[in-house]
Amino acid sequence: MAAYRTTDTLKLVPSPVHSSIDSELPAQLSAAGFEWPGGRGVSDIDLQVRRGETVTLLGPNGAGKSTILKMLSGEIAPQRGGVAIFGSPHGAAARRQIGLVLQEPSTDDLMTVQETLLLHGRLFGLPRVELSRRCDDILSALDIADRAGDRCETLSGGLRRRLDIARALLHDPELLLLDEPTLALDPESSAAIWYSLQRRAAAGVAIVVCSNDTAEAEANADRVVIISDGRVLADDTPQHLTSALKHDALELDWPSPSDHELSTLASWDGVGAIASHDGALHLTVDSSAEIVPLLFQHFGSRISGIRIRESSLRDAWFQIVGLPLDEHPTQQAAARERPEGVQQQ
Missing domain, CATH: 3.30.70 (Alpha-Beta Plaits)
Structure with missing residues (x-):
């Protein structure tokens, strides 16, 4: 971290060290660390995410946000410390409770919007009638129902992002992990995505979002975790951080x-x-x-x-x-x- 000087000090509330696992928490990292080849990574990450809470991991690209998200999703395991999803280690049961949206679109260009959702639902074992109902509901909620029969290659970046969100929501996860879900999107697409996420949070879903957009974090997050050079520097509500x-x-x-x-x-x-x-x-x-x-x-x-x-x-x-x-x-x-x-x- 670059050296700096201040003539006043903001009151920062350090994240507590979690020595025990809370089975009621959708996601928990305890003194977690991971280092990529070349030395970049994260250290001593303590994080708790509660039901119905939207937590934004705020920091520049390369700060460690995506590494934290990968530890929560199970893509990588912490080299130090621990991770728990609803009180249990990562495994098949944990993965079924997670909806994941990566930074880059991951849809098949030759599949239609409807086919993309149907395939995802079948992988999660959703019954045919229930799957069809959920597809209709989610496409309508994200305002892309009129594109259900179109191939993904015909979608704009904003519509692709809405499809990524729809796919992550389809199996009704209790924990949503999203890596810059509105990056480079138009205001209409961003608003549609956040409206859908806010409805899920109101229903008790825990949400973790990686972002480098301070305005978006201030407007939508219940808590903001400021990350720089692989470490948490502050963890609090936007209101308290700006107070x-x-x-x-x-x-x-x-x-x-x-x-x-x-x-x-x-x-x-x-x-x-x-x-x-x-x-x-x-x-x-x-x-x-x-x-x-x-x-x-x-x-x-x-x-x-x-x-x-x-x-x-x-x-x-x-x-x-x-x-x-x-x-x-x-x-x-x-x-x-x-x-x-x-x-x-």
Whole structure:
């Protein structure tokens, strides 16, 4: 994790170490760790997911979110610590209780939407009449019933994603694991997916979502687990994570502010937490209308740019990790590796 300095400290609630297995919990990781070849992985992950709860694992690509999801799904086993699904180790019974949505679409282009769901339902042993009813209900709920007879190759990215969700929901799992389910989707597709997920959560289904979208996490998660460099840095409700922030957020282009300048800034009434990283200064304030004129009066020659907005979970991330989410080294590396020509659907 990059070095950073702050002049105020957010109150963070560390995740407790779970020494015993709770059979009532849909998912539980206890001091879990896994290391991939090359050294990247996760360490000392403690996580509890309760019934009816939506938990977002928030962090940049490469932070360890997908590794945690793979341990929960049973795709990989922790090399250290443990994992339990409804109090039991992974196995056939655990897998039947899980609905999994991977980051990349995994449908067969030559199969129709209906065929995709029917095959999945048969693999889970659903009776024919019940399977047909569930297919109709889920396709209608996700607003893709009119495409039931179309091949998957004809679907847009947003519709493919809805089909992935429909397939994961078909066997009525009690635990849903989703890796960036709305990545690069249009607002209509994202809203349809979250509406369906919220209905499941209201019915008691536990949901774990990997994301690097702070706005989506703040709007939909009951708990946000902030992950950086393979470790959990905070685990709390979005409301509590943002409670120490002031009303407005300022991002300043201000290379290498001195300790004296930071101390002066922190002494002003209405200024909250301050973080400095790589030529950028980030702070939250009671009123940007009052603080911005003071900034230019005292430090105008040092500031080359300023961005103002209402504070949010994005700012809590900056204060906790020490740099913006979109400037995290692993996020920048992932952006450089993204194939050209990828478009939103």
